[in-house]
Amino acid sequence: MAQTRKASRYVVPFAVAGVAAATIGLVPALAASGDPDLPEITAQQLIEKIAASDTQTLSGTFKVSTDLGLPSVAGLADSFAGAGGQSADGAPSTDPQELLTRLVSGTHTLKVAADGPDRQKLTILDGSDEYSLIHNGDDVWAYDSKSNQVFHEKGAGSDRPAEEKGEKDGLPGTPKEFADEVLKEAGDTTSITVGGAATVAGRDAYQLVIKPKQSGSTVESIKIAVDAKTGTPLKFTLASVDGGKPVLDAGFTKVDFGKPAASTFDFKAPKGAKVTEGTGEGPAEHGKSPEDVEKDLEKEFGGGLGGLFGGAVPGADGKGEGMNVIGEGWTTIATFDTGAKAPKTDEAPKEVQGFLDSLGDEVNGKFGSGTVFKTKIVNALMTDDGKVYVGAVTKQALVDAANAAK
Structure with a gap:
């Protein structure tokens, strides 16, 4: 538990x-x-x-x-x-x-x-x-x-x-x-x-x-x-x-x-x-060790999200590439290639679709097209070909970074 x-x-x-x-x-x-x-x-x-x-x-x-x-x-x-x-x-x-x-x-x-x-x-x-x-x-x-x-x-x-x-x-x-x-x-x-x-x-x-x-x-x-x-x-x-x-x-x-x-x-x-x-020795669920629980979390939040988003999570399907960091200071952006085409929100479970739609703005540029998922601080651009750019930067900064990578 x-x-x-x-x-x-x-x-x-x-x-x-x-x-x-x-x-x-x-x-x-x-x-x-x-x-x-x-x-x-x-x-x-x-x-x-x-x-x-x-x-x-x-x-x-x-x-x-x-x-x-x-x-x-x-x-x-x-x-x-x-x-x-x-x-x-x-x-x-x-x-x-x-x-x-x-x-x-x-x-x-x-x-x-x-x-x-x-x-x-x-x-x-x-x-x-x-x-x-x-x-x-x-x-x-x-x-x-x-x-x-x-x-x-x-x-x-x-x-x-x-x-x-x-x-x-x-x-x-x-x-x-x-x-x-x-x-x-x-x-x-x-x-x-x-x-x-x-x-x-x-x-x-x-x-x-x-x-x-x-x-x-x-x-x-x-x-x-x-x-x-x-x-x-x-x-x-x-x-x-x-x-x-x-x-x-x-x-x-x-x-x-x-x-x-x-x-x-x-x-x-x-x-x-x-x-x-509690046991005082770590998670006691079914006698699992901390290592077992860590593997479960990787499976749950890797494979689980990979299933939800069609494999659009690094490592979820074994095809993604490692993360890179571009920029410096307040405009640092993390980027990685998921190795899969971006999912469509209408493919997600019904209870998640409205939430994702409310977060996303469609964008276009030299990189092609994609969706920026936004909050007031952290924004993330997922291109239609599966590349992801994320940081505490504006939507335009993400688009500029994706354009520069082409």
């Missing part, structure tokens, strides 16, 4: 949710009247401040809003995952990977708490329902109040790779070295500036503004609000050149850097809840 996959695989980004949410915090930080009057600071100094932040404890509430410019995927997801987010056997799922996909669209309120690397809690509130992911020492719990189901795994936090335990071998040793490296990597393709100040969750913050210098990228800007005192990022917004609502717009509405009470991370399964125990 999906619930028995090794929880730590999904907990890593969320098991440090308090620190991670603060470190890649979410929502635009736009200057307005009443913004704090902070000392001037350069972009390099602000990046150094972020790198020097040693925030280990916090609790807070933040909202996440996502708008990829996609049609509703609810019905499509149900057609593959089972109605209502159920697992393969028809039971409601507590799988973190499945339930956290609800953050892909809409607006959601989350509560987060962290006390160092071994205790974190993330709760997604959805009306009167809630989904909680709790890491407390060697115990990992996932609880879905709607289905009253619990997933528990013992020992999930004891075998984390070194990089997940906070060891930073190979990374710049000082905040200044880190800032120098960031600015060096940005090079001529990126503008990094300080865009004023803001008040975020009652705290004074600087705004770091990152913009592509290149034309053709779908990214208009990335803005990060950084706590002026601690250097902890509090808000983040990703805006598209298409305008409208930000692609990702979320941020702390309340934050406290004090140490949460130990009881915050305690969990006891509610009365009557169904509890599924």
